[in-house]
Each structure stands twice: as C-alpha cells, then as structure tokens.
Amino acid sequence: MKFQGTENYVATEDLMVAVNAAITLQRPLLVKGEPGTGKTVLAEEIAKSLGKKLITWSIKSTTRAQQGLYEYDAVSRLRDSQLGDERVHDIANYIVKGKLWEAFEDESAPVLLIDEIDKADIEFPNDLLQELDRMEFFVYETQETIKATNRPIVIITSNNEKELPDAFLRRCFFHYIRFPDAETMAEIVAVHFPDIQKRLVSEALNLFYDMRDVGGLKKKPSTSELLDWLKLLMAEDLPPEALRAKDAKTAVPPLHGALLKNEQDVHLFERLAFMARREGR
C-alpha cells in the first residue's frame, strides 16, 4: 500500500515519503501550508489512490472533541419518555455516532480527514490524544469500548491559526506543503488542463510568479487561485498575447478577480499599472 500521487494530484517526493510513513506506522499525518496549496485535496486523493472510503470531519470554532466520538441525545429520550415510546428503555438508541466512531467501526480502514483542526478550541487536540493514539474510546452511557479493528489513515490539516500542543504534535508525522516551484506548477497545470495551450500556460505562469513577487500583497495568489484563473482564461479563450501586454500599458492582468481577493491588492496593482504607464510615456 503505497501512495504515489494520482493522475489528478502531483505529489512531491517529500510529501510521498511523509504520507507513506504515516500509512505504514499508522500515525496521523499533520499537513500545514499556505491556503490553497492542496491540503484538503491531499486526503481525497490518498483515499482515491488507495481505493478507500473518505470520512471528512470539518472542524469549526464550536466543534468539541466529544462530537467526533459520540453524542448522547438526552432531549429526544426525554421526549420519547413523555410519549411512552418503547425505545426509551435502551439508552443505545440515543447515542449518535460521531465521525471518529464511524471511522473506527469501518472494517476497510478508511481515510479520516480532520480538516482545519486549528479552528477549534485550544484544548481540542489534547482531548483527542488518547483516541488517536490508541484508536479506541469508552462510551460512558453504554459502558462499551469502541476500538478500531483496522486503524484508519488519519490526515489532519491546519492553517496555523493556533499553535497545536506539543503532546499532540509528538504523535504525528508532519509535512509542510511548500509553495510549488515553477516546474512542479507546470506539472500541476498539465494535470488539470491537459489540452491548454502551452504558450498560454507559460505566459500565465510567468505573470503569476511575478505577481507573487510583488511586495505588500495582503494575500498572495496560490495554486488553487491559479487553476481558477486558468479556467477563466480558457473559457474566455484569450490569446497568450493578451497576457504579455502587461509591461506596456496595464499591469493588472486580465480577469484578475480570480487571483486577487482583496480590494487593497487590486488598488496596489492599479497603482503599479499607473506608474508603469507614466514611465512608459
């Protein structure tokens, strides 16, 4: 069982080593990186390439660790008891399974994605330590222990909004998805748009990396934004020459809305364009 990237996902060598280490040693893999570099997609692609089911647990600021295990729906039970429902005698009827339970229970050892773990409360990762380490937990209400028969492959993503506790980090493998270099980027584009014109791509990539080099951008455009932009360029059927015009009259590339997500950044670009035009005169 080895992950080697898929036809839709270009994995660098260091990423493959990290993923395979996590799979072989059955430890969680923590993935960090700039937004839009394919952290979440990684889990989907691992599941696809290994032919496994993907279970996604998206974390929000209000998510508690317990919700991943199970919840006891006491309110339904109270209501049922008022109505004289027979189900009320068995507490197991009111235990709602969480994503972790689902993953542990699955015989096929699915891929479990815990997405954006840094969104949750600071204690959240600590509350999951034992559960992820031993892959088992105890259900207090029914006095049973849920244990994973086949340990799922756990992928955890973080956007670095909060520091994760050391004890948690020690149990994971870590990979930082670095922003791809031009070569890898060309590969990624080729994977997504096989029939795109070669010249358009190289013009677009040049422009894209130039834009990333501009100092003072609030949010640098990332891989996913580049792919969106290319999609637009293709839909508009723009010739490569339209992109090359950047040095003469306009510094703002066509359809920049896909790349720049902040009006201050757009202003900055327009100012640069204005200055370029003045110098040109």
Added chain:
Amino acid sequence: MFTGFFYKLKEARIPVSLREYLTLLEAVEKGLANYAVEDFYYLARAALVKDERHLDRFDQVFGAHFKGVIDLTDGMDEVAEADIPEEWLRKLAEKFLTDEEKAEIEALGGWEKLMETLKQRLEEQKGRHQGGNKWIGTAGTSPFGAYGYNPEGVQIGQDKSRHRRAVKVWDKREFKNLDDSVEIGTRNIKVALRRLRKWARTGAADELDLPGTISSTARQGWLDVQMRPERHNAVKVLMLFDIGGSMDDHIKVCEELFSAVKTEFKHLEYYYFHNCPYEGLWKDNARRRTDQVSTWDVIRTYGADYKLVIVGDATMSPYEITYPGGSVEHWNQEAGAVWMQRLLDHFEHAAWINPQAENWWQYHGSIQIMHKLMEGRMYPLTLEGLDRMTGALNR
C-alpha cells in the same frame, strides 16, 4: 543509531522528544527510508520537525551532521577538504606577498594557524545564514581577503561543484524565508486600540449555559439550570520598552497604546532597557542607574504564561547584541543575544514590535540578528503588524 544527530537537534533548540526519535527508528526499521539519503532526510523531517519555523534549522543541522556520510557515499575519490586550497594559497601568497606582509602573517600565528582560522571561519560562515557580515567578505577588516586573494579562490562554497552534483535538498534551505513577513503600510494607530482590546478580552462573559441546562434537565428529569463560569481576561503581558534613543517618540506611542488598554489585561507589567536587554532592566527611567532589576529576577517573577512584548527599533551596532562588552552604556559580562535567548527560552509567547518601517529592516544588520533571534516574530508598528502580533501571541 542516530543519537548524535538527535542531540545536535536538541542543541539547536528544535523541540524533539524521545518519542519522535523512536518513531523515526521504527520507520527506518520498517524500511521506509529505503537506504537512500534523500528519503531518510524526508522521513526524518516528517518525524522530528513539527513546526515549519524549525525546518530551516533542521536543514542546517542535518547538513552539518551528515556531511561526512554523504561525502563518503557520493564521492569516494574526493580529495580531503582543505588540501588543495591550502597548497594553492601558499603558492599564491609566495608569489604576491611582500616580505612585510609575510611577517604580518607570521605575527598572526603563521600559515597553519591562519589556514585553520580561515577554515574555521568558513565553517562558521556556512553554518549561519544571515548577518555574517563580520566574516569573510568584508574586505579590510579580516585578515582574509586583505592580502589580495579573493575568498572565491579558497574554494568557499565550492564543495558543491566539486561533487558535480546539484545542491543537496537540505543545502538549498528553502524554508529560510518561511516566517519572513513582507507586508507594510503605516496607518492610523488609533484603530489599534480596538484590536488590542479585542485581544485582551479573550473569552466570553458569564452566561446561562443553555445546551448544558437542557441536557442536564433531560438527564435528571427536573429543571437543572447550568451556569457557565465567568471567563475573565486571561491575557498576561510583560512589556519591555527600549528607551533613550531616536525612536523614543514611537515607543511612547506604543507605551500609551498599551497602557490605554491596561485595565483590559489581567496583568500588564513593563520594564525599560536600552537598545538590547542585558542583565538589568529598570522601571523608572530617571533612576535607571540605581534601581535596576536583575533580568534573572524578571524571568523568575513572571511565569511562562506571560506574553512577552518587546518594543524597540533594534537599530544598533551588531556588536551590542552579539559580543560581551558590546553595550554602549556599561560593561556587560554576557552578550545581549544570550540574554535575549534566556528571555525567549522562558517566555514561549514573545513578539517584538519595531517602529522602523518594515522595508528598512533588511538594511540593518542588528535588526536582522534580532529578527532571527525572535524567529521571525518581529512586527512593524502598524495596525496590521499589531494584528499579526496578537495573532502570533494567541497561538
């Protein structure tokens, strides 16, 4: 197996633990490294480093530690490191140096000594990544380069081409700039108050715990009101202000800013220093000579849960940071960097606010050094900088 490597990582203050080391060994045993150096590098990185801030340091340690090993496996026919350049240099020197200059070299301890120092400095220069401006390259101040031979000739940085291989992955040190910030923009500082207040008030006020009440009522069968305990301001801040210099005005702004929100913090303590924190800090600038508090006492008084905010322009001579006795005001037994490190070792959450515009930082050696000491946690005195600072301190 890799115990030496492990301890070197520890020395470089990369937080590695025994558990991670065992994980690495387990992975190696399972054949994941595949006996290729590069795979081993990736594997070790994934297993041992858990924060991208430490990736660059890891690369350096890895490079230094496995250098010999890689040289052995990659080029058995390589000549020993310093042989060629030394011969070459000696010849060059004999050709070009006057007798006077030769005498001068003798005074420095002779060729062997000189070469040894040179090699040592080369190592050192390779080992650190920025602010190395006192090493080879600043012509005129060091004995090397002063005699007319270009350091290039001493094969500085040439061991890569000798191997006729591309640069090693870890020598590229791609993560070097990972935590460097680029954004700038000085805007109105008043809005910053609101941000700081927001920071101080982490946590909601006390309230009825509605889900708790419902759940508990359903469990018990009677009305059982649950109250969530009042969450009060938990942020404790220790501030150090650089005082007595060109930046006093800016630092005053910052001081006022923080004292304006003082009531919002659980604790806000402040001390002053000049240019770089050394062994003593003071609370009253008028009595700075007499009423100094030992920095050790400060470290011991305030727990690690305090967030350390240093305000200063960090613009000084690099010696004031890196050398004992470098302070302009008094004789300091230990270098400023040592004291900075002690502070940072103790206060896990630390940030430096720099009133200098961010795009100027790169031109000041001392700011670079400080920036590196702070591991990138230096922020400009702008709204956005404060934002980034509180974000980093809250993590």
